[in-house]
Amino acid sequence: MQLIVREYLSMLKESGELDQLLADLLLCMEIEPISKAQVGVRQYGVDIAAVGPDPEDAGTEKVFLFTIKAGDVDRRSWDAPKQGVRCSLNEIIDVYLPKCLDKKCEGLLKKIVLCCNGDLKQEADASWKGFTQRNASKEGVEFDFWGADRLSLYVTKYFLDEYLFPESAQKKMRRSLALVGLSEYDLSHFYDLVEETLFGRNLPTSKRQSAEKKRLKALRLVHLALRILFYWAQEEGNLKPPLMAAERTLLRVWDWMRKLKLLRNKKTLLELLAIYQTYKRVAVAFLNKVDAHCHTRDGLFGCGHGGEEVEYPIRTFEIIGILGTLGLGEYSEYATTGERENYKGMMAISEMLISVIQNNPAATIPCFDGQSIDICLGLLLLGFAGRKEVAAKWIEDLVGKICFAYRIGRHFPVSTDSYEDLIALEIGQGDPKEKLTSCCTIFPILAQWCAILNLENTYKELRASVEQVFPHSSMQVWYPNEKTETVLYKEDASLTGSTLEISFPKSLAEVKQQMQTVWDHVMDPKEISCCGKNGFPTIGLIASRHFRTPIMPMYWQKLVLGEGTAEKVKMGN
Numbered sequence: 001m002q003l004i005v006r007e008y009l010s011m012l013k014e015s016g017e018l019d020q021l022l023a024d025l026l027l028c029m030e031i032e033p034i035s036k037a038q039v040g041v042r043q044y045g046v047d048i049a050a051v052g053p054d055p056e057d058a059g060t061e062k063v064f065l066f067t068i069k070a071g072d073v074d075r076r077s078w079d080a081p082k083q084g085v086r087c088s089l090n091e092i093i094d095v096y097l098p099k100c101l102d103k104k105c106e107g108l109l110k111k112i113v114l115c116c117n118g119d120l121k122q123e124a125d126a127s128w129k130g131f132t133q134r135n136a137s138k139e140g141v142e143f144d145f146w147g148a149d150r151l152s153l154y155v156t157k158y159f160l161d162e163y164l165f166p167e168s169a170q171k172k173m174r175r176s177l178a179l180v181g182l183s184e185y186d187l188s189h190f191y192d193l194v195e196e197t198l199f200g201r202n203l204p205t206s207k208r209q210s211a212e213k214k215r216l217k218a219l220r221l222v223h224l225a226l227r228i229l230f231y232w233a234q235e236e237g238n239l240k241p242p243l244m245a246a247e248r249t250l251l252r253v254w255d256w257m258r259k260l261k262l263l264r265n266k267k268t269l270l271e272l273l274a275i276y277q278t279y280k281r282v283a284v285a286f287l288n289k290v291d292a293h294c295h296t297r298d299g300l301f302g303c304g305h306g307g308e309e310v311e312y313p314i315r316t317f318e319i320i321g322i323l324g325t326l327g328l329g330e331y332s333e334y335a336t337t338g339e340r341e342n343y344k345g346m347m348a349i350s351e352m353l354i355s356v357i358q359n360n361p362a363a364t365i366p367c368f369d370g371q372s373i374d375i376c377l378g379l380l381l382l383g384f385a386g387r388k389e390v391a392a393k394w395i396e397d398l399v400g401k402i403c404f405a406y407r408i409g410r411h412f413p414v415s416t417d418s419y420e421d422l423i424a425l426e427i428g429q430g431d432p433k434e435k436l437t438s439c440c441t442i443f444p445i446l447a448q449w450c451a452i453l454n455l456e457n458t459y460k461e462l463r464a465s466v467e468q469v470f471p472h473s474s475m476q477v478w479y480p481n482e483k484t485e486t487v488l489y490k491e492d493a494s495l496t497g498s499t500l501e502i503s504f505p506k507s508l509a510e511v512k513q514q515m516q517t518v519w520d521h522v523m524d525p526k527e528i529s530c531c532g533k534n535g536f537p538t539i540g541l542i543a544s545r546h547f548r549t550p551i552m553p554m555y556w557q558k559l560v561l562g563e564g565t566a567e568k569v570k571m572g573n
Helices: 002-010 014-028 075-079 085-100 122-135 148-159 167-179 188-199 209-236 240-259 266-294 308-337 340-359 369-384 388-408 419-426 442-453 456-469 508-519 537-547
Strands: 032-035 048-054 060-069 109-116 141-146 474-479 498-501
Touching (some): 002 148, 014 032, 014 048, 075 085, 075 122, 148 209, 167 209, 188 209, 209 266, 308 369, 308 537, 369 537, 388 456, 442 456, 456 508
């Protein structure tokens, strides 16, 4: 594992990656960071300041002042004029120690640490030794070098202890990394690692500080494993597995917090948010890889494996779902914090979604009824981004293309969501098309979106199509119940809750009234932890995309039912 950790460390960038890992490592070493690097703030050479026991000096309490550099320390990085190692060390000695050090720390020994994820090259070693010998004579100041070897040793010793990361977990991690480059790998070893670390270790549940430290260490360990998997997968050029792993990790951590009643614990929430930021980083990396395909006509056709007539729509709706989930997460953060960067992120992702829809005809021809999940995510993002004209055109095209596909007996959405049924249909050996469309969730959801967007003509066309083309289909909308919460974050939750058969009344006003009537008789969504007052609504959307549970209707119905009932769920509570 130490070799794996060292390889992982070598991949990290200085800002936002190596400095974050060092901060987490220090906490596991019981060295408490008292300041961290901030973008745009003068640091005077110190990226992280911390106080705690020195593992190299019998646990003597010291002030640690870290200056962090990515890669090897060679002659060029040592002597660089502004960001060089020598310049940073001089600033620490000349400015930080006399002017910026907290007065509470003045009586402690000071250790200045040069930290990097590479090696101290021989060409810079003499300069380092000369500098440290010359300045170590100053009272109470000493120097140390933490390179990749020392860091990997500390990570293995303090992160990967035998209690939280036994040999069985290490084996699962090694197997995950060995297989992550394979497109068909199901991540079973990584998922087992997460389950074992969070749910199989009998972590203490008390409010004592020692118990909290063990729990936080478990979360950081899971997060570290996820980051290692992500960087390894980047090297292999296969970014879908770490995206699935990041989604699963978020969901299982939320479920673990829910069960231990830690959803309002600030320190635990900070660890969850750190994992969420890694999820965003993975999702952005994945989308960047497919970006060029999204902006090219039929760009998603032929960029995968297998029969493209089947894979093209599957791939297209998967991208739509990922874009929708990530964009809605940005909207939720913007609604909560008001940060313009989140708003810009949401708008950029919505533009990418529009390109996918407009450049790929498969976006209007779902092959599984369960792709209503991805359609919902896409429509929600377009709605919150204010791109209602695109949403309206997409709904109109979906209605027309699905009905046409059914009439010709090819490429219509099968209600079984079975890949085998899809292949059988493609080669002309499938069940009768009436049987394959015995139930439908796409049309009822599109009908409700017609009400949200006031699309009178599109709704009339949809209603006529249902009556004429799909009279044999049961039109259904799924609602959660009190049992849904217990499984939503670990598996498909559609076997809980209630599936209601929906009629198509003559007017949109009646559709809205139908939604209101049902809303008044189903479970208050506040009882779902991710949707409550202090919840994390993005978690519910990720759960639906990941485990293929239908989107909870309150996410879109709140847009039409008025402020009174819309209070039940808010994107961005």
